[in-house]
Amino acid sequence: MPLHLAITPGGDTPIYRQIADGVRRAILAGKVAPGDPLPSVRALAEELVVNPNTVMRAFADLAREGLVDAQAGRGFFIAERRQPYSRAERERRLRAAVETFVNAIAFLDFKPAEVLSPLRERLEEAEAQQTPGKKDAS
Amino acid sequence: MSGKGNEGPAIAIRGLTKYYGGQKVVDQLHLEIPRGCIFGFLGRNGAGKTTTIRMLMGIVEPTRGTAEVLGHDCTRWTPELRERVGYLAEGHHVYGWMSVAECGRFQAGFYRRWNWDIFHAVIGHFNLKEKQRAGGLSRGQRAGLCLALTLAPEPELLVLDDPALGLDPVARRSLLEAMLYVTRQDDRTILFSSHLLSDVERVADRIAVMDRGVLRAYCTIDDFRARVRQFILRFKERPPAPPELPGLVHSFRTDREMALTIVNASDADRAVMSGLRPEAIEEVDLGLEEAFVSYVGERGEKSFFLHDLGGKK
Numbered sequence: 132m133p134l135h136l137a138i139t140p141g142g143d144t145p146i147y148r149q150i151a152d153g154v155r156r157a158i159l160a161g162k163v164a165p166g167d168p169l170p171s172v173r174a175l176a177e178e179l180v181v182n183p184n185t186v187m188r189a190f191a192d193l194a195r196e197g198l199v200d201a202q203a204g205r206g207f208f209i210a211e212r213r214q215p216y217s218r219a220e221r222e223r224r225l226r227a228a229v230e231t232f233v234n235a236i237a238f239l240d241f242k243p244a245e246v247l248s249p250l251r252e253r254l255e256e257a258e259a260q261q262t263p264g265k266k267d268a269s
Numbered sequence: 270m271s272g273k274g275n276e277g278p279a280i281a282i283r284g285l286t287k288y289y290g291g292q293k294v295v296d297q298l299h300l301e302i303p304r305g306c307i308f309g310f311l312g313r314n315g316a317g318k319t320t321t322i323r324m325l326m327g328i329v330e331p332t333r334g335t336a337e338v339l340g341h342d343c344t345r346w347t348p349e350l351r352e353r354v355g356y357l358a359e360g361h362h363v364y365g366w367m368s369v370a371e372c373g374r375f376q377a378g379f380y381r382r383w384n385w386d387i388f389h390a391v392i393g394h395f396n397l398k399e400k401q402r403a404g405g406l407s408r409g410q411r412a413g414l415c416l417a418l419t420l421a422p423e424p425e426l427l428v429l430d431d432p433a434l435g436l437d438p439v440a441r442r443s444l445l446e447a448m449l450y451v452t453r454q455d456d457r458t459i460l461f462s463s464h465l466l467s468d469v470e471r472v473a474d475r476i477a478v479m480d481r482g483v484l485r486a487y488c489t490i491d492d493f494r495a496r497v498r499q500f501i502l503r504f505k506e507r508p509p510a511p512p513e514l515p516g517l518v519h520s521f522r523t524d525r526e527m528a529l530t531i532v533n534a535s536d537a538d539r540a541v542m543s544g545l546r547p548e549a550i551e552e553v554d555l556g557l558e559e560a561f562v563s564y565v566g567e568r569g570e571k572s573f574f575l576h577d578l579g580g581k582k
Binding site for chain 1: 307442445446449450453466467468470471472473474490491494551553554555556557558559
């Protein structure tokens with residue numbers, strides 16, 4: 132299974148969100164491709180030792196965001212990339228994420244220019260990983 | 270009666286109250302536990318969890334109120350009902366002079382239905398040998414034996430009183446795996462009490478929080494976390510005194526910040542916070558443990574309810 136998920140209970144992030152984030156990361160890193168199946172709810176719940184409803188909630192969130200498709204009786208599959216959000220909503224989410232980022236680095240005393248260069252590098256790296264055909268077999 | 274045709278909640282508690290002498294240990298408890306769920310029963314030591322469970326199991330007589338277990342009055346247990354309910358008492362008690370296999374044969378004698386495959390699977394899961402003397406087992410192994418004895422009759426309802434008490438992390442994981450395994454069948458229900466909130470977060474569908482004999486919350490874990498929230502107010506100068514808010518359970522001030530933990534924060538509460546004219550207000554997600562400690566810690570003196578009786582679908 133190319134999808135390896137791990138969770139840490141007792142943290143600030145609810146378990147269902149940790150599971151959904153894990154799948155998002157796997158998609159972004161190209162570890163899974165459109166059409167790949169997610170593990171079954173039951174199997175993943177047993178592997179992670181969590182309530183199946185928690186896994187179900189994570190998968191349902193991903194389906195709502197258009198990242199996975201639910202196929203009746205067959206389970207969940209990684210969806211073709213599509214953008215479910217409107218331009219305005221995407222911008223709202225971007226601003227929220229920027230706010231979080233800026234708060235996280237506020238007291239590190241970097242000048243804006245010093246922040247931009249590692250940020251640009253990381254964004255380009257992420258973009259390269261997202262390009263089809265670059266799927267990593269490892 | 271197989272109970273398959275039984276509708277209604279696995280456990281329905283109405284106004285259950287218990288006095289020991291003049292002391293009220295459980296106060297007017299109302300609670301419904303739907304079938305098919307894993308229900309986490311939380312509260313500090315002495316909150317009344319074990320007394321509640323013992324009343325449900327027909328071991329302690331309620332002072333007032335009623336409760337039904339699988340539709341039966343909890344003060345009139347029958348052998349048929351005992352077969353359908355698995356009860357793991359606090360402390361993992363075993364007959365020390367018996368071997369593991371003898372414990373199994375002894376317990377099996379009380380039941381018409383006894384699944385040896387389950388018994389052997391569970392003792393194998395906890396690395397127990399049949400010839401081991403029960404008295405010589407470690408705490409985790411004893412828990413495994415007790416669990417095997419409780420699961421073998423394939424009960425519809427499992428009631429586990431602090432099953433993780435004294436277990437090491439590996440045994441705890443085995444316990445959680447066993448609990449999830451049992452509820453693979455949709456009509457199986459588990460009620461368990463615990464202090465290990467990360468375990469509860471892993472497996473529970475819903476939680477109830479008891480505090481000093483009173484039910485103070487009854488909802489899903491996500492609801493609990495969503496409703497017990499922390500607000501960090503940042504100030505240019507020393508923060509003012511914490512505001513009087515009905516849902517304030519915890520406050521903490523530093524040089525420039527005031528952290529307020531608020532239950533069911535309303536728009537009015539937010540307006541009061543803005544009225545203190547902080548530079549910024551940040552809303553923070555609390556982990557289950559943080560939320561719980563704020564909620565039932567010593568400062569949470571005021572009594573209010575996270576009551577959500579829409580639990581039944």
